[in-house]
Each structure stands twice: as C-alpha cells, then as structure tokens.
Amino acid sequence: xxxxxxxxxxxxxxxxxxxxxxxxxxxxxxxxxxxxxxxxxxxxxxxxxxxxxxxxxxxxxxxxxxxxxxxxxxxxxxxxxxxxxxxxxxxxxxxxxxxxxxxxxxxxxxxxxxxxxxxxxxxxxxxxxxxxxxxxxxxxxxxxxxxxxxxxxxxxxxxxxxxxxxxxxxxxxxxxxxxxxxxxxxxxxxxxxxxxxxxxxxxxxxxxxxxxxxxxxxxxxxxxxxxxxxxxxxxxxxxxxxxxxxxxxxxxxxxxxxxxxxxxxxxxxxxxxxxxxxxxxxxxxxxxxxxxxxxxxxxxxxxxxxxxxxxxxxxxxxxxxxxxxxxxxxxxxxxxxxxxxxxxxxxxxxxxxxxxxxxxxxxxxxxxxxxxxxxxxxxxxxxxxxxxxxxxxxxxxxxxxxxxxxxxxxxxxxxxxxxxxxxxxxxxxxxxxxxxxxxxxxxxxxxxxxxxxxxxxxxxxxxxxx
Numbered sequence: 001x002x003x004x005x006x007x008x009x010x011x012x013x014x015x016x017x018x019x020x021x022x023x024x025x026x027x028x029x030x031x032x033x034x035x036x037x038x039x040x041x042x043x044x045x046x047x048x049x050x051x052x053x054x055x056x057x058x059x060x061x062x063x064x065x066x067x068x069x070x071x072x073x074x075x076x077x078x079x080x081x082x083x084x085x086x087x088x089x090x091x092x093x094x095x096x097x098x099x100x101x102x103x104x105x106x107x108x109x110x111x112x113x114x115x116x117x118x119x120x121x122x123x124x125x126x127x128x129x130x131x132x133x134x135x136x137x138x139x140x141x142x143x144x145x146x147x148x149x150x151x152x153x154x155x156x157x158x159x160x161x162x163x164x165x166x167x168x169x170x171x172x173x174x175x176x177x178x179x180x181x182x183x184x185x186x187x188x189x190x191x192x193x194x195x196x197x198x199x200x201x202x203x204x205x206x207x208x209x210x211x212x213x214x215x216x217x218x219x220x221x222x223x224x225x226x227x228x229x230x231x232x233x234x235x236x237x238x239x240x241x242x243x244x245x246x247x248x249x250x251x252x253x254x255x256x257x258x259x260x261x262x263x264x265x266x267x268x269x270x271x272x273x274x275x276x277x278x279x280x281x282x283x284x285x286x287x288x289x290x291x292x293x294x295x296x297x298x299x300x301x302x303x304x305x306x307x308x309x310x311x312x313x314x315x316x317x318x319x320x321x322x323x324x325x326x327x328x329x330x331x332x333x334x335x336x337x338x339x340x341x342x343x344x345x346x347x348x349x350x351x352x353x354x355x356x357x358x359x360x361x362x363x364x365x366x367x368x369x370x371x372x373x374x375x376x377x378x379x380x381x382x383x384x385x386x387x388x389x390x391x392x393x394x395x396x397x398x399x400x401x402x403x404x405x406x407x408x409x410x411x412x413x414x415x416x417x418x419x420x421x422x423x424x425x426x427x428x429x430x431x432x433x434x435x436x437x438x439x440x441x442x443x444x445x446x447x448x449x450x451x452x453x454x455x456x457x458x459x460x461x462x463x464x465x466x
Contacts, residue, residue: 005080005131006198013197014133018141020190021125022148024088027183028121029152030159031095031176035060035111037160041169052104058404059108060115061272065396067119072389073248076382080124081191085184087120092180099173122392123385130376130384132198139312142372146308146364153301248386255378255441257387259432261394263327264370266429268395269402270334270422271363278356281415286349303357307364315369323369325437330369331430334362338423345419371395377442 008014039053048056075083094114101107125145129138159179163171252258278300311326319325337358345352375388409418 005128007134008132008194008198008201009134010197010201011137013194014137014141016190017128017132017194018137018144020187020194021084021128021141022145023183024084024121024187025125025145026148026152026155027180028088028091028118029148030156031091031114031180032118033153033156034095034160034172034176035098037157038164038169038172041164045169047102047169048104048107052108054404054407056104056108056111058400059112061396061400061403063112063115064119065393065400067116067393068123068389068396069393070389071120072123072386072393075123075127075385075389078124080127080385081188081195083124084121084191085188087117088180088187089184090117090120092177092184095173095180096177099170099177119389123389126372126375126388127385130379132194138376139373142376143308143312143368146368146372147305149364150301150305154298157298248383248390251378251381251383251387252390256436256439257390257441259436259439260324260370260391260441262432263331263366263429264391264394265398266425267363267366267370268398269425270359271367271395272399272402274356274360274402274406274422282349282353285346285352285415299353300357300360304361304364307361308368310361311365311368314365315373322437323374324433324439324441327366327369328430328433328437330362330365331426331433334359335423335426335430337362338419338426342416342419342423345415367395374441 008017035057039057042048043050043053071083071087091114094110094117097110098107098114101110126142129141133141156176159175160172163169163175307330311330314329315321315323315326319329337355341352341355341359345355371388371392375384375391378384378387406418409421
C-alpha cells in the first residue's frame with residue numbers, strides 16, 4: 001500500500017532529510033566499489049581468476065540495473081524510509097558474507113544479490129525529494145547528492161587500501177558491512193524524526209494542488225473560512241492520479257521517454273563502463289605503473305563532480321530548464337573530447353587523462369539531467385521513482401554491456417578502434433538529443449482529466465501550507 005508523504009516547508013528539516021539521504025547513498029558506494037579494490041588481492045591470492053572476477057562484476061551491474069527498474073516501481077507504492085533501510089542494511093549483511101566466502105559460484109551469487117539490494121536505495125530517495133521537499137530545494141538537492149559519488153569513491157578506495165594493508169582483502173568487506181549497517185541505523189532514526197515532523201506540520205499534496213488529509217479535501221479559499229468539504233469521489237481521483245494508475249508502458253510512449261533510450265544507454269557506457277577501463281588504458285598506452293594508473297582513476301570522480309554542478313548552471317541559466325537541450329550541450333563537449341582523444345591519445349599521458357576527465361564529467365552532467373531532474377516532471381502521475389529507476393536501469397545496462405564489450409574490442413581490434421566506437425555512439429546520442437531538443441517529456445492530460453480538473457476547481461490554484 002502506498003505511503004502518503006507530506007511536504008515539508010521548514011528549511012532545517014529539509015536539510016536534515018537531505019543529509020540522511022546523502023549518508024545512505026554515500027555508504028552504498030563503500031559497499032559497491034570495495035569489490036574492485038579487493039579484486040587484485042583476490043586474484044593474486046588465487047581466490048578467483050581474472051575472468052571470474054570480471055564475471056562477478058558484470059552480474060552485479062546487471063542485477064543493479066534490473067533492480068533499479070523493479071524497485072523504481074515498488075518505491076512509488078511502498079514506504080520509502082523502510083525500503084532504503086532494508087536495502088542498505090541487507091547490502092551490509094551481504095558484504096559481511098562476502099568476507100567469509102572463497103568459492104567463485106557463491107561469490108557471484110552474493111554479489112549479484114548485493115547489486116539488487118543496492119538498487120533499493122536510489123528510487124525511494126527520488127520519491128522523498130519529489131514529495132517531501134519544496135520545488136526549489138528538490139532541484140538543488142538532486143544536484144548536491146551527486147557529491148556522494150566523489151566522496152564515496154574516495155572513501156571506498158582509502159578504506160579498502162587500509163584494510164588490505166593491515167589485515168587482508170576479507171576485511172575490506174567486513175569494514176564496508178560495519179559502515180553500511182551503521183549508516184542504515186542512523187538513517188532509520190533520522191528519517192523517523194523527519195517523518196513525525198511532516199505528519200504534524202507538513203502538507204500532503206494530492207493531484208492538482210489539493211491538500212489531502214484522509215478522506216477530506218480542502219480548497220484554499222474554503223480553508224480560509226474554516227470550512228471543510230468531504231468528497232469521496234474527488235479524493236479518489238487524487239489518490240488514483242497520485243499512485244500512478246497509468247500503465248508504465250503507456251506512460252513511456254505518451255511522454256516520449258522511449259525516444260531517449262539511446263542517449264541514456266550511451267551515457268551509461270561512457271560514465272561507468274569507460275571509467276572502469278581507464279587504469280588499463282593508461283597502463284597499456286603509456287606503460288605506466290599500476291599505482292599511477294589507479295591514482296588517475298581515483299581523481300576522475302572528483303573531477304566528475306564539476307559536471308553535476310555545470311549541468312545545474314547551464315540548465316538554469318542558458319537552457320530554460322530543459323533537460324534534453326542541456327544534455328545536447330554536454331554530448332557535444334564529449335564528442336569533441338573524443339575526437340581529440342581518438343587523434344592524439346598516445347601523445348601525452350596528462351593530455352589523455354584531461355580528455356578522459358572532460359568526457360566523464362560531461363556524462364556526469366547528463367546523468368544529473370536524465371536520472372535526477374527529468375523524473376521530477378512525473379510527480380503528478382506519482383511515477384518519479386519509476387521513471388528514475390527505469391532511466392538508471394537503462395544506463396547501467398549500457399555499463400554492464402560495455403564492461404565486457406570494451407575488453408572484447410580491445411583484445412581484437414585495439415584501443416584506437418575502440419575509442420572510435422565510443423565516438424560514434426556519442427555522436428549518435430548527440431543527434432538524438434538535438435532532434436528532441438524541443439520535446440517536452442510529460443504526460444498530457446486527456447479531455448476527461450481536464451474536465452475533472454476544472455470541475456474540482458483546481459485551475460491555477462496553489463495551496464499554501466497550513
């Protein structure tokens with residue numbers, strides 16, 4: 001059953017809610033990237049082979065991508081706080097179990113399960129932002145939460161390095177389990193406090209700007225006169241719209257989201273798939289030491305963070321808050337950087353690292369626009385989590401395919417042809433975004449819905465918090 005969420009207007013409580021969500025998403029990175037850090041030690045200790053390590057990583061991404069879509073639909077119907085707590089705490093327990101395992105089959109199974117439980121975290125966060133925060137703050141916090149990627153990546157690498165040096169690879173997973181379970185408990189207490197405040201002081205906004213409290217619907221002007229009107233039919237209309245009764249397949253076609261699949265998948269290939277191969281690319285192209293190659297990779301998330309804030313700036317200042325127009329700009333930048341990388345990749349290691357940073361930062365900007373901001377258009381339909389989860393799932397589908405596909409391409413045709421493949425995909429995504437630059441990705445109301453809207457007296461009215 002769907003949990004009705006009340007919008008909060010107090011700035012301090014909104015900030016507390018944001019930091020609770022920031023904490024859990026930061027902690028999720030510790031239990032996600034620690035496997036990559038532990039892989040060399042696990043392979044070196046003959047626990048698993050290199051091909052087995054790659055397979056375990058691939059099944060994680062597939063489970064995470066599928067989980068984003070499935071949990072996106074669930075997050076629009078279930079209690080988001082309980083869902084986040086369950087996902088993070090379960091992921092912590094699975095990390096703990098990984099530290100006790102030695103066989104390839106069980107490791108693949110448990111890490112696959114970890115991918116699914118990790119996917120229980122982001123969709124409900126999006127629903128919390130959409131339903132419990134004001135318009136201005138939800139956009140700002142959707143951008144600010146991308147900082148968890150940079151901070152979480154650095155924390156995961158540093159913690160993993162310390163654990164491997166001090167006690168061995170198994171303690172990489174033990175330490176992650178402690179961090180994640182601890183963060184889950186902190187979130188549980190903090191969210192309970194925010195939720196209690198919202199139930200007492202917040203406003204539950206239903207379809208069309210109605211303030212809904214149980215079966216009572218209050219109009220703004222009548223509330224001012226202290227009158228309350230009970231209307232079962234109107235309340236049910238609000239509930240139906242808010243729970244997202246439209247079939248998701250119809251929503252995809254009616255809103256035009258299906259046309260965005262190519263740019264979304266391509267940005268997943270470049271943002272995560274390419275990043276995972278940067279150390280190998282640097283090492284093989286410039287004969288750099290593994291330490292230096294990893295150092296370059298570690299710096300990428302920090303630089304990528306600028307992409308998220310650049311997206312927010314361009315989105316508001318130059319592109320009239322239109323996500324696809326803004327994405328076109330960043331795909332254009334990435335295309336230019338890939339042309340230079342294709343032509344001059346072997347000239348200088350620092351030039352190559354700089355171009356890779358521009359590409360991945362541009363894709364972080366696109367990720368912010370598509371996965372964080374675009375789904376907010378579907379708040380009225382009660383589908384914010386579903387849309388965000390679906391788009392994130394498609395991005396990680398691209399990541400999962402590229403994690404394996406890049407290795408195959410490099411092995412058979414080399415890096416130059418592989419980079420040209422990245423360039424061709426990015427140019428195709430740019431072309432799609434350019435064609436769709438004027439498209440508004442929302443679901444248009446039918447004549448019947450518009451009539452109901454007018455009969456309810458909601459046209460142009462804004463309900464103030466009580």
